[in-house]
Amino acid sequence: xxxxxxxxxxxxxxxxxTEAAAILALVDRxxxxxxxxxxxxxxxxxxxxxxxxxxxxxxxxxxxATLSSIGTPAFFLHPAEATHGDLGVIQADDVVxxxxxxxxxxxxxxxxxxxxRLGAQLIAITGHRASTLGQAADVALDxxxxxxxxxxxxxxTASTTAALAMGDALAMTLLVxxxxxxxxxxxxxxxxxxxxxxxxxxxxxxSGDRTPLVRTTTPMHEVIYEMSRKGLGxxxxxxEAGQLAGIITDGDLRRHMTASANLLERSAADxxxxxxxTIDRSTLAAEALLVLxxxxxxxxxxxxxxxxxxxxxxxxxxxxxxxF
Numbered sequence: 001x002x003x004x005x006x007x008x009x010x011x012x013x014x015x016x017x018t019e020a021a022a023i024l025a026l027v028d029r030x031x032x033x034x035x036x037x038x039x040x041x042x043x044x045x046x047x048x049x050x051x052x053x054x055x056x057x058x059x060x061x062x063x064x065a066t067l068s069s070i071g072t073p074a075f076f077l078h079p080a081e082a083t084h085g086d087l088g089v090i091q092a093d094d095v096v097x098x099x100x101x102x103x104x105x106x107x108x109x110x111x112x113x114x115x116x117r118l119g120a121q122l123i124a125i126t127g128h129r130a131s132t133l134g135q136a137a138d139v140a141l142d143x144x145x146x147x148x149x150x151x152x153x154x155x156x157t158a159s160t161t162a163a164l165a166m167g168d169a170l171a172m173t174l175l176v177x178x179x180x181x182x183x184x185x186x187x188x189x190x191x192x193x194x195x196x197x198x199x200x201x202x203x204x205x206x207s208g209d210r211t212p213l214v215r216t217t218t219p220m221h222e223v224i225y226e227m228s229r230k231g232l233g234x235x236x237x238x239x240e241a242g243q244l245a246g247i248i249t250d251g252d253l254r255r256h257m258t259a260s261a262n263l264l265e266r267s268a269a270d271x272x273x274x275x276x277x278t279i280d281r282s283t284l285a286a287e288a289l290l291v292l293x294x295x296x297x298x299x300x301x302x303x304x305x306x307x308x309x310x311x312x313x314x315x316x317x318x319x320x321x322x323x324f
Contacts, residue, residue: 011151018149022158023165029142030169037123037139038173041072044121046093048074051082053107055156056099056163063097063167070175079107087111092119097167100124101143101159103131112136125163141166201288202281204318205302205311212236213309216245216269223248223268234299236309237272243307246272249299278303281310289318 041048048067050060060076067074077089077096090096096115100108103126115122116136124137127144134140143166149157212235214223227235227248234249248271256263256271263271278301279288291300292315302311 015149015157018147019158019161022145022149022162025145026143026162026166026169033139033141034169034173037141037170038177040095040121040123040139041067041170041174042177044072044093044095046073046091046095046120048072048095048097049077049090049120050074050097050099051077051079051108051111052099053079053105055160056101056105059160059164059167060097060099062164063099063171066168066171067174070171070180071178072171072174079105079111083107083110087114090114090118090120095121095123097123097125098133098137099126099163100131100133101127101156101163103128103133105133108133125166127159199285200281201279201283201285201302201313202311204285204288205281205313206230206232206317207302207311211309211311213238214248214268215239216267216272218268219264220266220268220271221264223271224253224264227253232299232312232314234312235268236301236312237268238309244276244278244301244303244309245269246274247276247299247301248272249297276301278307279313280304285318288313289315292318 048064050064050067051057052060057076057078064074064076077086082090090111096111098108098111103124109132112122112133122137122139124133124140125143126134126140127142128134129140129142143159143162145158145162147153148155148159149161210230212226212230212232214226214235214237216237216239218226218237223235227233227250234247236244237246237248239245246269248268252271252273253263256266277291277295277297279291281302281304283302288300292298298315300313301309302313304310
C-alpha cells in the first residue's frame, strides 16, 4: 500500500486553505447587490429555478435543495435540457438563479432570451460580473476567486466552494427574512433526523390510558401493579384536584424497600417524589432529552397549564426516533 507522504499532507492543507480563503474573500463583497438578491427571493411569487452546467450544476442542486428545505419552492433546471423542451417550466413569477463562473456558458446564455421575454427575474452567481450573464442579470453576485485549489488551477474547486457558500448565505438570510421557525423546519422534515429532533413532546409522549397514573391515596401494592402494567418504570401521582402531586419511580421503590419493611402498607403520597420536573406538550424532543440527561432521569411528565397530566416522555421514546 502506498503511504501518504508529507507532500501529500501539505497539498491537502493547501487545498483547504485555498478554499477557505475563497469563502472569506466573499465577506467584504456582500453589499446592496446581495440585499437585492435576497429581496427578489423573498418577494418571489412563483418558484426559484436554479440552473448551471457541469460542476456548477451540482452546486445548483444543493442550493435548490436548501431553499426547498426552508419553505421556498425551488428546483434544478438543467440548461441543456431546457433548450430541448423544458423551458416551459419558467414562468413570469419565477426567479432564476444562474451559476456560471465565466458567465459565458453557452447553455445558460441560450436561456436569457426566454427569461427576459417572460419577465422572470434573474440572479447570476458568477466570477465575472461584466460577463454576458452578469450584465443580463437583474442582480449579479461576485464569486470570483484568485485561484482554484487544483494544483493545475484548472479543476473547479475553490470557485464551486465559493458559489456553494454564497448560495448558503442567500438561503440563511432568506430564512431569517421570512421568519422561518423551528416548527416550520420540523413540518418540512418529518422523516429525517433533523426533523425528529424538532418533534414536539405531544408527538412522542405516552398518553391516554397508557399513562401510568395513581392518586396520592392509592395503596402501594396498587401503585406497584400500575407501574408494572404500564411498563415505564414510573407512575404519575395526582391529588384530589387532578393535578400532578409527584412521581414514583423504580428507584423510589428500591430506596423505600431498603429503608422500611412496611412499604406495602403505605400510600403513594408517602413514597412519591414531590414537585417533579415537568415539560409542556410543545417542548422540542431535543430539549426534553437535554433535561433527562442533565437530571439523570429516564422519564419526564408532560403537564398542561393547570398541572394536569397529559402524558409521559420516556428516554426510550427519544431513542426510538433515531435522532441522536
